[in-house]
Amino acid sequence: MAKLIALLVALCCCASAGATESYGMPKVDIGKGGQCVKDPQWMRKNHMHLLFEQRDKTVHKGIRDEKFSLKNCIECHASTKDNSVIGRSDSFCEGCHRYEAVKIDCFECHSSKRSSAMAQKEH
Amino acid sequence: MASHSPQRFKNRLYYSLVAASGLIVLMGLYAAHMMELHGHIITGMNNQIVWGVPHVFAIFLIIAASGVLNVSSIGSVFNKPAYKARAPLAGLLSIAMLAGGLTVLMLDLGRPERIIVAATNYNLTSVFAWNILLYSGMFAAVVVYLWTMMEKRMNSWSKPAGFLVFIWRFVLTTGTGVIFSFLVARQAFGTAILPPMFIVISFAWGMAVFHIVQSSIYAWNNKSLDEYVQKRMRNLMGVFVIAALYFVATYHLTNLYFARQAEFERFILVDGGVYPLMFWVGYVVIGNLLPLLLIYHPAFGKTRSVIVASLFIILGGFSLLYMLIIGGQAFPLSIFPGYEASSSFGDGAIGLYYPSLPEILLGVGGVGISFLITAIGIRVLDFVPREIPRSP
């Protein structure tokens, strides 16, 4: 019994140690890519907190910092194929969220499409 | 073998009641699911009539939930033993109807998945925010009250608990009334008479629901209600019905006096189509005159009359709420007094509303929830009213 538990604990340790590397991480289409406003690991851990705080600043206080504008995030990260961050299973937001099974509520209201592409379509 | 039959009948009855009400609840939940998936477009509600049939059901259940506790208040606060014996059942009914009504309200929200947001972000100038606290507190208060009544060692605390519940439900029903009172711009609302009117109406509706449930329990358990107790409860219900009618009459009479309210009253009482029908036929005749006849006329007044009268009172209640809530929205806002207005958005026009199936299923589902909680509660715990002889 004790040996079984020891074995399971050891396996868990291995699994958690490997988690921060590319072991089983989903492949996401990062769109245009390039230099993000923050480094990727910070974003992975904190984007939800950033969104949560920034939305109040923008909506209630009118602070429209270009660096943290959702529209600008989408501008870079929307796929170059379909201009969307949720259009396919490997899209920028959809890829990880599907993997983590966390439902994305944002795009019921927010446009998920690259705004410059949409503006071009109109003209 | 003969002694097994009543038990088997009771068992069968119980399981069929639970199955039936369970089915109704499931249908209501399915309707709510459809509404969440497709949006309110599948209902009859629109940008003119924003609160429809689900609100009629929900507000009836919430008001009746507050009013049914009268039975226990008369017992604990006013010390009438016959009522004291019935207090636990009243408490159960209150919890059941509150649960049913609130479920309907929450599932009718545009974004029901955001209940957590409602529970964590409070705008304290909003009655709705206060009501969230009042309603949840009500559950807790009634549970504590039930505990003091049913746990022998806590019996000495039942009076203060009963008092707390008494005060709390007045505040709660006032909170329900001011939802409408605070709407200054609507000609149907924006009046201070609504909270006291709701309180007195809650007495009548609560008694009616209690009578029906009590009579059913007695019938299905082969018990008979003491005639004296029945007479007192029946007469009390009659008094409440008359008092409620007085408030409704005063509401309309005051409105009729103001020139600027005349058009609204004409709409709601004369030429508004379904709304005058609901008021005169549904509320006045079926909801008041017939029950009062059944209660006070010497030829009637027995158990069956009381059950029928109670059902009529409940129907009248739904009619009144339909007229008030939906009729109050159907009449256009007076944005430009002195002008006739028309626009693409219904300015100056009577709002059209047709109840849809999802709304009705959701509302009835709420009643089903109340029924289910009551049935299971009575089966599992000691809620059947005890027989106490009339005190000297």
Place this chain on the structure above:
Amino acid sequence: MSDTNVQRRQFLKTSVGAVAVAIAPGMLLFDMAHGKSEEVSSKVRWGMLIDTANCADGCNDCVTACNKENGLSGGLSPTDSQWIRKVELKDMRSGRTSSLPMMCQHCENPPCVDVCPTGSSFKRADGIVLVDKHLCIGCRYCMMACPYKARSFVHEPLHDQKPDVPRGKGTVESCTMCVHRVDKGQQPACAEACPNKSILFGNLNDPDSEISKKIRSVASIQVRADLGLNTGIRYQGL
């Protein structure tokens, strides 16, 4: 001085003048266009003055512009959102007719803000009344409370929202005074689109703004002023 020198002097004066005129607006607007990293303040109160006498009967340009700017469907069924609408009025006693656009009045004491349970309906420091869709639970109490029928409820799932104007099923919405444009220093779409320039937008708290000067000189009213809401939209000619 010789003729040529006078001419040169004139030329220099004119060109410097022209350059100054060309650059000045850019220098004024530069601050506003740069994005807003400070919060809005109550030093500004945005409002509109609408000239109903110049509002053409049958003209819907403000409505069309609003629909286009904000991604509304333009549909007119009872469940379609209308943030602005043309109202035809007829005085019941005199028979005089007029028309005007009606939208959220951006009250100073908004009833919709008072009744919102989550604080989703709120008034920004600069007077614009908005719905924070992140907090809206779709209870529609604000729609019951609004005296102007300004608000609409989104009855079905939406697609292809404008990137600057998020809107979604199950929430309540209304005229935002084109807050996404105002924050960039532009005017609301309706004000810009009106062919008769009947909608004047500006800062009510600035006594030298065009709107403040006009309100001081011409008679204007607030709709349902008796309710004491102190709306940010005023109408002249009623």
